[in-house]
Amino acid sequence: MLGYTQEEKPDHYAFNFKNTSYHDAIALISEKCSLNFIYSDDNLPIVKKVNFESEDATVDDVLKTMFKGKFLDYKIIGSDVIIVVKRIPLDSKEGRLLPRYPINGFIRDITSNETVIGATIYLEDLEIGTVSNFDGFYSISVPMGKYAIKIKSLGFQELDTLINVNNATNLSVSLDVLNTKLREVVILSSNSELYEGNLKLSNITAVSPEVTNELPMVLGQSDIIKSLQLMPGFKSPNEGSSELSVRGGGTDQNLFLIDNVPIYNATHSLGFYSIFNTSSIKNVNTYKGGIPAQYGGRASSVVDVHLKEGNNQRFRVSGGIGTISANLTLEGPIKKDKASFIISGRRPYTDLLQIGQDNDVNTILFYDVSSKFKYQINKNNTLTASSYFSRDRLSFQNISSSEWGNNTGNISWSSLLSPKTYSDLTLWYTIYDVSNIVNSVPETSYRTTYQLNDYGLKYGIEQYFSPFITLKAGIETVAHVYNQGSITPYEDVSIINPTEPQKIRALESSAYMDYEWNINNKLKIGLGLRYSRFDNIENEREYIYDVDPYESEAKSISSQVIDTVYNNSIKFDHNYQTLDPRLSLSVAIAKNQSFRVSFDRMTQYSQELSLSNLPSNSGVWIPSDKYIAPLINNQISMGYLIDFKDQKYDFSIDSYYKTSQNVLEFKPNGRYVITDQIETDVISGDGRSYGIESIVRKRKGKLTGSLSYTYSFSLNNFKEINNASWHPTNQDQRHVFNLLTSFQITPQLQFSAVWNYASGRPYTAPIGKYYKDGFLIPLYGDKNSSRLPSTHHLDISLTFYRMMTKGKKNESSFNFSIYNIYARKNTYSYIFRSSQSNPEELEAVKVYLFSILPSFSYNFKF
Known part of the structure; x- marks a missing residue:
């Protein structure tokens, strides 16, 4: 059972159910305990009845008895009780045979309506997740049921929402900008892979254009590439230079892309500044190992x-x-x-x-x-x-x-x-x-x-x-x-x-x-x-x-x-x-x-x-x-x-x-x-x-x-x-x-x-x-x-x-x-x-x- 998410001690009640239908038992618990039950009638047992009697029991006690041995589970979030079909692990033999329906959509910035790259979409119940692509699009297929989805991205407030899946479902959401600045300067996406259900294969480094403006600058110029040079493996060939040498490769071996278009010279002023204006940049991802096959033409890295x-x-x-x-x-x-x-x-x-x-x-x-x-x-x-x-x-x-x-x-x-x-x-x-x-x-x-x-x-x-x-x-x-x-x-x-x-x-x-x-x-x-x-x-x-x-x-x-x-x-x-x-x-x-x-x-x-x-x-x-x-x-x-x-x-x-x-x-x-x-x-x-x-x-x-x-x-x-x-x-x-x-x-x-x-x-x-x-x-x-x-x-x-x-x-x-x-x-x-x-x-x-x-x-x- 999933049980309570609150740390407070639950209240105790008197319950007396004798051959009570599941639908009626849920209605009585809802009225007595001021709870809102979220469920589908199709999932409740029809023949089986509820039998439970106690003068001093918690809601958790009665629900555990009701769903013991059933293919049902529940989760209490505040005053809401969500009843769902018990999850069969998706990576099990039985789980892989379950029919699935896609959840897809776009993740956007609520302020500008721009799409958000690299947002994490995570279903905790199933322990699976995915990330939005370079157009903010994502797609993930799940069995029929009701799920809590967690969506987050650097610089935005985390969003939790519920979704009921019984066919192909569109879920496009907008994230609100954080009202305080995050203190992460350079984000290695790989380090957050373990708890988001989405193992990363590439050695990928993402640089935040916003936080780059807070770092020490040369002559008042914020520079994405100089921020990247603070990461291991990315070297400057000369002091003060915005050129890159990645894992011993020459400066010509880096694939620089601006909106999928290659750039031959990514520096200004004989190499002291990069050509990337942080004011116009939405996202920067770099690869030095585990490079996807979609990238080619250069031998050492991708920016x-x-x-x-x-x-x-x-x-x-x-x-x-x-x-x-x-x-x-x-x-x-x-x-x-x-x-x-x-x-x-x-x-x-x-x-x-x-x-x-x-x-x-x-x-x-x-x-x-x-x-x-x-x-x-x-x-x-x-x-x-x-x-x-x-x-x-x-x-x-x-x-x-x-x-x-x-x-x-x-x-x-x-x-x-x-x-x-x-x-x-x-x-x-x-x-x-x-x-x-x-x-x-x-x-x-x-x-x-x-x-x-x-x-x-x-x-x-x-x-x-x-x-x-x-x-x-x-x-x-x-x-x-x-x-x-x-x-x-x-x-x-x-x-x-x-x-x-x-x-x-x-x-x-x-x-x-x-x-x-x-x-x-x-x-x-x-x-x-x-x-x-x-x-x-x-x-x-x-x-x-x-x-x-x-x-x-x-x-x-x-x-x-x-x-x-x-x-x-x-x-x-x-x-x-x-x-x-x-x-x-x-x-x-x-x-x-x-x-x-x-x-x-x-x-x-x-x-x-x-x-x-x-x-x-x-x-x-x-x-x-x-x-x-x-x-x-x-x-x-x-x-x-x-x-x-x-x-x-x-x-x-x-x-x-x-x-x-x-x-x-x-x-x-x-x-x-x-x-x-x-x-x-x-x-x-x-x-x-x-x-x-x-x-x-x-x-x-x-x-x-x-x-x-x-x-x-x-x-x-x-x-x-x-x-x-x-x-x-x-x-x-x-x-x-x-x-x-x-x-x-x-x-x-x-x-x-x-x-x-x-x-x-x-x-x-x-x-x-x-x-x-x-x-x-x-x-x-x-x-x-x-x-x-x-x-x-x-x-x-x-x-x-x-x-x-x-x-x-x-x-x-x-x-x-x-x-x-x-x-x-x-x-x-x-x-x-x-x-x-x-x-x-x-x-x-x-x-x-x-x-x-x-x-x-x-x-x-x-």
């Missing part, structure tokens, strides 16, 4: 960003002003409850302070604009369209200037085909372009351009067969156009010869399947498979070499062109086909503990190589072809999770081992220039990375925080480098500590602090010197054989905000941050030059970026 849909109830304005930039967001209904829009923009204003000054001053400028429109065609069909545009501009007086940016767009049609079937069709494009000008000397001034164009079509379907089996499948095709760049004279007097390599075209097609099977409440298996095919479209010019530039025995040879073939027709030239299995298993060892293991095979058909030492915009993406094979990563990972004291504390530890094939690198002393024959300038090798990641967190209370530690190795091997010995990659950092703490001083005042420690990155040091044309030139030794000093810094912030209360339509917050409060001069790199005291000797000059750096930001919403 899946979904934009807000816009408030379809009322018009709202929000924005913020920081130390160097400002942002503004407008949203509202086009037609209430039917259509909505949101437009968000961000730009610095440092260039505005230079109005009236010489135009030749140094300039760093960036801006981005995102928009989204949503139209509810009917209860089963939704149409959305979103776009994103970003631009960066960097100039150094009359020396050089650079400009680069992203341009994306998509149209998506989501459809509920049946109570158990959900589909999504998306048409999208993404463009990334770069333009550089070097004009320090007019006679040798030049401009370079570079552009990538992708056009894609994707269709996915989700089938919820039962509470135990879910199938997700889909297909996608992408047309790639690689404009490998051009070089043209910039000034009229320039003697630079124009160069324009041919465009490279390719077609990438894929199909995927993700099958999730809950064997029981303690064991879940995921089987995924992704098939992909990469077809090169024959180039206008094809070069014939004296030796194959990519064969292992010829890699160190400068292959010579002996003939050129010109093609006038469009046809496929060469293709690669791969099958990427994804396997995962999650086991609930105990009520508060779980273990997971996964295997991921990831294929990447385009790799980025840097043409200079500058970050962010200085690389070129090189597609696979007959000479260049795709990058393939194989990773196995294992993890253990435990929580304590009602999820107040939790701890997780993960280990991984990853191997890489066909890692690209420029040849030693290669031509780092734009060329039509890039295959003659690159080499291919192997990689491996492995490590241990751990984190302990306090999630509840006025004082919250986390301590994470990563111990890892990342190594590469090329026959032409370091005598074919394994050497550290640029991303190799042995030890990384992150300490985050947040303290709620008052309901309106929040203090946060972050301390980061990272062991030094590898670099190539000189072992000697030589003279050329009268200049002292360093002679470098083995690649990455030395290490920079370790880095560490402490950042603090104080956030004052107005609490969200009913009846108020505005809110605001003010954040004051200090980056590197003890002014540690962390080494960014070394420059080797002639010593000023002794010109015949080399000296290493330490370059550092930041000392102590205060900043502020003010955010508002009306």
Whole structure:
């Protein structure tokens, strides 16, 4: 029996039932005890009678006697008594044979009517649950009966409701926003899996855009990616950078998605800020292990960003002003409850302070604009369209200037085909372009351009067969156009010869399947498979070499062109086909503990190589072809999770081992220039990375925080480098500590602090010197054989905000941050030059970026 849920001692009554029908007995108990019984007459015994006599009995006593040996059970909630059919465990042999009916619907925000991603829908009686997908939709099938359902999501009040299921049932609900802020900064969904009846298979990290605004900032800019870097396994390749290195992978191995559209460059200002404006972000999920088969094209991780849909109830304005930039967001209904829009923009204003000054001053400028429109065609069909545009501009007086940016767009049609079937069709494009000008000397001034164009079509379907089996499948095709760049004279007097390599075209097609099977409440298996095919479209010019530039025995040879073939027709030239299995298993060892293991095979058909030492915009993406094979990563990972004291504390530890094939690198002393024959300038090798990641967190209370530690190795091997010995990659950092703490001083005042420690990155040091044309030139030794000093810094912030209360339509917050409060001069790199005291000797000059750096930001919403 389920019995009372209250802690109070129940009242005692006198009962006298002799051959009383169940219906009459319930009516008498209801009248005597002032209780409201909720039940179905069809479930009550007809022949059997109630016989019970006592002068001093509780309601619980009489109900236990009435339902003893019957297929009925009850639960007392306040003054309500719910009578239900006794549950047969769904994972038992008998339970799996019971007929089931789907409960489905959408979870929405009651304020804006936006759908809620990742909400938990849990049926405690059956000990089963599910989560809402990226459109807020869920579906779960249960036997006929009446159930109590618990629905919750981070930042919203928990909702408990009752539902009577006797056929397919729609249950769409709206959640109310919490009137106090939760103190969880970064949520690892896996840690809450044990008590929600929904074991997670993926190593997934979800970042809260709202709480990111309370963390210490650099120059007043909140940054989703820098918040993510506080988690184990997600590293910054340089201090202050918003680029990502995940489990030893290169920064080009991360799949960044904005509303299902890939982004090639996810940073602003040479990597110091990410392109993601927190004001426009609805949800961010990242994967580093147990990656679903629906994701492909990159080899290490996924950062899946979904934009807000816009408030379809009322018009709202929000924005913020920081130390160097400002942002503004407008949203509202086009037609209430039917259509909505949101437009968000961000730009610095440092260039505005230079109005009236010489135009030749140094300039760093960036801006981005995102928009989204949503139209509810009917209860089963939704149409959305979103776009994103970003631009960066960097100039150094009359020396050089650079400009680069992203341009994306998509149209998506989501459809509920049946109570158990959900589909999504998306048409999208993404463009990334770069333009550089070097004009320090007019006679040798030049401009370079570079552009990538992708056009894609994707269709996915989700089938919820039962509470135990879910199938997700889909297909996608992408047309790639690689404009490998051009070089043209910039000034009229320039003697630079124009160069324009041919465009490279390719077609990438894929199909995927993700099958999730809950064997029981303690064991879940995921089987995924992704098939992909990469077809090169024959180039206008094809070069014939004296030796194959990519064969292992010829890699160190400068292959010579002996003939050129010109093609006038469009046809496929060469293709690669791969099958990427994804396997995962999650086991609930105990009520508060779980273990997971996964295997991921990831294929990447385009790799980025840097043409200079500058970050962010200085690389070129090189597609696979007959000479260049795709990058393939194989990773196995294992993890253990435990929580304590009602999820107040939790701890997780993960280990991984990853191997890489066909890692690209420029040849030693290669031509780092734009060329039509890039295959003659690159080499291919192997990689491996492995490590241990751990984190302990306090999630509840006025004082919250986390301590994470990563111990890892990342190594590469090329026959032409370091005598074919394994050497550290640029991303190799042995030890990384992150300490985050947040303290709620008052309901309106929040203090946060972050301390980061990272062991030094590898670099190539000189072992000697030589003279050329009268200049002292360093002679470098083995690649990455030395290490920079370790880095560490402490950042603090104080956030004052107005609490969200009913009846108020505005809110605001003010954040004051200090980056590197003890002014540690962390080494960014070394420059080797002639010593000023002794010109015949080399000296290493330490370059550092930041000392102590205060900043502020003010955010508002009306």
